[in-house]
Amino acid sequence: MDLFSAEKRHLHLPNAEVIYIPDFYDPQKADGYFEHLISRVPWQQDDIKIFGKVYAQPRLTALFATNEKPYSYSNITMTPNKLTAELGQIKTDIEAVCQHQFTTVLLNYYRTGADSNGWHADNEKELGENPVIASLSFGASRTFHFKHRTIKEEHYKLNLEHGSLLIMRGEMQHFWLHQIPKTKKRVEARINLTFRTL
Ligand SMILES: O=C(O)CCC(=O)C(=O)O
Ligand SMILES: [Fe+2]
Numbered sequence: 001m002d003l004f005s006a007e008k009r010h011l012h013l014p015n016a017e018v019i020y021i022p023d024f025y026d027p028q029k030a031d032g033y034f035e036h037l038i039s040r041v042p043w044q045q046d047d048i049k050i051f052g053k054v055y056a057q058p059r060l061t062a063l064f065a066t067n068e069k070p071y072s073y074s075n076i077t078m079t080p081n082k083l084t085a086e087l088g089q090i091k092t093d094i095e096a097v098c099q100h101q102f103t104t105v106l107l108n109y110y111r112t113g114a115d116s117n118g119w120h121a122d123n124e125k126e127l128g129e130n131p132v133i134a135s136l137s138f139g140a141s142r143t144f145h146f147k148h149r150t151i152k153e154e155h156y157k158l159n160l161e162h163g164s165l166l167i168m169r170g171e172m173q174h175f176w177l178h179q180i181p182k183t184k185k186r187v188e189a190r191i192n193l194t195f196r197t198l
Helices: 027-040 085-098
Strands: 010-013 016-021 047-050 053-056 060-065 071-073 076-078 104-110 117-120 133-139 142-148 155-160 164-169 176-180 190-196
Touching (some): 027 085, 027 190, 085 104, 085 164, 085 190, 155 164
Antiparallel strands (some): 010 016, 016 164, 133 190, 142 155, 142 176
């Protein structure tokens, strides 16, 4: 059976609701946001600590929010910038589709195929019990991997395209892990925005 339902948007998965909308923004609109974000966001590269060793995070990040609440993950605490007009417009567009209000957006900038985001769940306490996470992609396509923590046959790949929106909700962050692996293929820059509620 097809992983997607008839409308090719809802994925049928145990313990998760995943929705993929490939054409959330048309290519021209997505190009405009991509260029704007690349040049205007104050990108930073933080150090992360894994088993006591310190590494430079393999991508650049930034945080924006409608409130002052910091966001902490992997021993990093990020203080939000004030939401810009452009990010506010994107947030409004996404809220209309998700029927959910977001406060915070974490941005990831994958400069080349060597940049990545390791296996994790977005399960920080401050996100609440079953968080709605809306993930918008601009620029080069990268492969999103997700796997169930205990049902070994349940593992999938999804190509996240320019202007696409991926929505994760329900119990997903309890039962599943996700990652953006490194790739040896030549890939151009990609920006990802994950909207969250803190
Ligand atoms: O870049 C992506 O598509 C995923 C980002 C992600 O999982 C995160 O920021 O928590
Ligand atoms: Fe994530």
